[in-house]
Amino acid sequence: YNLAQPTISDSEYDALLRRLLLLEEQFPELKDLNSPTRRVGIKVNAAATVTHRVKMYSLDNTYSPDELSEWRDRVVKGLAGEAVEFVAELKIDGVSAALTYENGVFVLGATRGDGLTGEDVTHNLRTVRSVPLKLRKIGNKPFPRILEVRGEVYMNLKDFKELNDSRRETGDVLFANPRNATSGSLKLLDARLTARRHLQFFVHSFGVLEGGEEIRTQWEFLEKVKADGFRSNPESRLCKDFEDVMKFCQAWQEKRNTLSYEVDGVVVKVNDLRQQERLGATLKSPRWAVAYKFPARQATSKVLAIEVQVGRTGVLTPVARLEPVLCGGVTISSATLHNFDEIKRLGVNAGDRVLLERAGDVIPKIVKVVEQSRSTIAPFVVPKTCPACGGEIAKVKAGEVAYRCLNASCPKQMERGLIHFASRGAMDIEGMGEQAVTQLLAKGWIHDFADVYFLKQDQLLQLELFKEKKAGNLLKAIEKSKTRPLARLVYGLGINNIGQKAASVLARRFGTLDDLEKASPETIDAIPDMGEVMADSIARFFRQPTTKKLIGKLKKAGVNTVEPAARRGQALAGKKFVFTGELPGWTRDEAEALVTQRGGEVVSSVSKKTDFVVAGHEPGSKYAKALALGVKILKPEEFEDMIHE
Numbered sequence: 001y002n003l004a005q006p007t008i009s010d011s012e013y014d015a016l017l018r019r020l021l022l023l024e025e026q027f028p029e030l031k032d033l034n035s036p037t038r039r040v041g042i043k044v045n046a047a048a049t050v051t052h053r054v055k056m057y058s059l060d061n062t063y064s065p066d067e068l069s070e071w072r073d074r075v076v077k078g079l080a081g082e083a084v085e086f087v088a089e090l091k092i093d094g095v096s097a098a099l100t101y102e103n104g105v106f107v108l109g110a111t112r113g114d115g116l117t118g119e120d121v122t123h124n125l126r127t128v129r130s131v132p133l134k135l136r137k138i139g140n141k142p143f144p145r146i147l148e149v150r151g152e153v154y155m156n157l158k159d160f161k162e163l164n165d166s167r168r169e170t171g172d173v174l175f176a177n178p179r180n181a182t183s184g185s186l187k188l189l190d191a192r193l194t195a196r197r198h199l200q201f202f203v204h205s206f207g208v209l210e211g212g213e214e215i216r217t218q219w220e221f222l223e224k225v226k227a228d229g230f231r232s233n234p235e236s237r238l239c240k241d242f243e244d245v246m247k248f249c250q251a252w253q254e255k256r257n258t259l260s261y262e263v264d265g266v267v268v269k270v271n272d273l274r275q276q277e278r279l280g281a282t283l284k285s286p287r288w289a290v291a292y293k294f295p296a297r298q299a300t301s302k303v304l305a306i307e308v309q310v311g312r313t314g315v316l317t318p319v320a321r322l323e324p325v326l327c328g329g330v331t332i333s334s335a336t337l338h339n340f341d342e343i344k345r346l347g348v349n350a351g352d353r354v355l356l357e358r359a360g361d362v363i364p365k366i367v368k369v370v371e372q373s374r375s376t377i378a379p380f381v382v383p384k385t386c387p388a389c390g391g392e393i394a395k396v397k398a399g400e401v402a403y404r405c406l407n408a409s410c411p412k413q414m415e416r417g418l419i420h421f422a423s424r425g426a427m428d429i430e431g432m433g434e435q436a437v438t439q440l441l442a443k444g445w446i447h448d449f450a451d452v453y454f455l456k457q458d459q460l461l462q463l464e465l466f467k468e469k470k471a472g473n474l475l476k477a478i479e480k481s482k483t484r485p486l487a488r489l490v491y492g493l494g495i496n497n498i499g500q501k502a503a504s505v506l507a508r509r510f511g512t513l514d515d516l517e518k519a520s521p522e523t524i525d526a527i528p529d530m531g532e533v534m535a536d537s538i539a540r541f542f543r544q545p546t547t548k549k550l551i552g553k554l555k556k557a558g559v560n561t562v563e564p565a566a567r568r569g570q571a572l573a574g575k576k577f578v579f580t581g582e583l584p585g586w587t588r589d590e591a592e593a594l595v596t597q598r599g600g601e602v603v604s605s606v607s608k609k610t611d612f613v614v615a616g617h618e619p620g621s622k623y624a625k626a627l628a629l630g631v632k633i634l635k636p637e638e639f640e641d642m643i644h645e
């Protein structure tokens, strides 16, 4: 931790520390003077230390709305039921620092350290542009004799990524997250190097104010420091009641990914400074403030094996099988390794402990190895042939990192391809999932997608777990899928580089599969949102003899190859949509694409100008706002109907 190279995730550290606290409460005789619970922050390990004029506390954490409510109850009780306002601020995942200004001039910057003494990082903080070296003069008002502001030094996600990218190139150890990178940057002895790290600073409170104008509330402070030339976080909110606090926490938990920096929760403070004083502090934390932590996005786990999967385009993707672990609110048991170079870069092997990260909907990834396995498991070897069919593999283009199985009739490619063809965003054949597809292929009845349309009831009845009703339903679903618009068919065909959006653009532009087939690469390249790579992929697809045969069979089966005129228009043009909560069967990106493809617009916050709020499972504060403003709310099934119309 002191070297900013932790071997477990923060949430695991927090959980262990909590457990230790409980144990120490239960068995006081076992308390150790050097227990980590006696420390607020990290040990100072640089020569120059600074004694804080006023102790820098750390905050107590809460992990659920219930725990947060319990804190509120303690506050209300502590104030004997007096009315209380709160300020909710995003908890920036950075490094706490205290900045001292004497008569308006920046003279000292220190980290929190153990709360009583910190490290002198003045020289490094001077390089941070959002740290004013002089306060702004307001009229004729004199500067406070001493002003010590406190806040968070942090690094933007973009700068963090660039820093790690360049460290990868030079073979330096990667930082696990922006906070570690910030901490490491603040400790550099050469401030010129710090300057290149583009650190940022948000003020959130003050420690000392001598000889300045009196400040009565936290909110007043946040407003005033802006006039002094500081940045305070623009998302902060004054909450008249606790409902607002809850809504703020919920809303930001949902949209934390939209920020350009990492936040790990919300800090809630009692607004009135006199009330703060009355509430006071425990040994470790103030009673008037608390942190509400979002579910952790990083966790550590053990790699059980590295497997190679074959995708529908034949690309080989290594995947790490993991000991199941909770991360970002869900249990994770595998993580993608992207390609074979990535394995080499991470130096990962079966048996290693790794740090994982999962942000939003994104597939979990391995950040780094934190502990190499001590046992001698054979290192991972790049396969020489396709693990599914034993066929030849090759890099598709020179310089490309991906390997691809070259066998056009590779069973695994057909399997993944058919599952995609039948998937919801494509031909939407209900009941044609992985289980049915694997069996149909094993029976040898399907050699291309069109064969699906020639399946008979008696064949389906031979499949495992298929009875009259299930077989009948699947046949009905197959029949129904013949009427899907062209865009879905084009997407379902699984042409390289042609996703849902591109398929929709092509279907609208050309109207029929025949016209798309005849289109020259130049014509396609010239369409906005399309490009040379896509145009090439389409040309290559239609050149294949197997494609010509496939299209002939699809037409013979009666599959629609035309984009309905209504869909070629922009049915949702000018309509503004807001999404909240989880939509069954769709990721947020997919749902948003469905709207934009139809000319609609997706906006992030609800206003009177919003036309529709699509509310999925556990909708956030946007739902309440839509109700309040009388904006039309759509259930997931109503949204689906609208899209299909």
Ligand code: ZN
Pocket: 310, 386, 387, 388, 389, 390, 391, 405, 406, 407, 410, 411, 412, 413
């Ligand atoms: Zn293969």
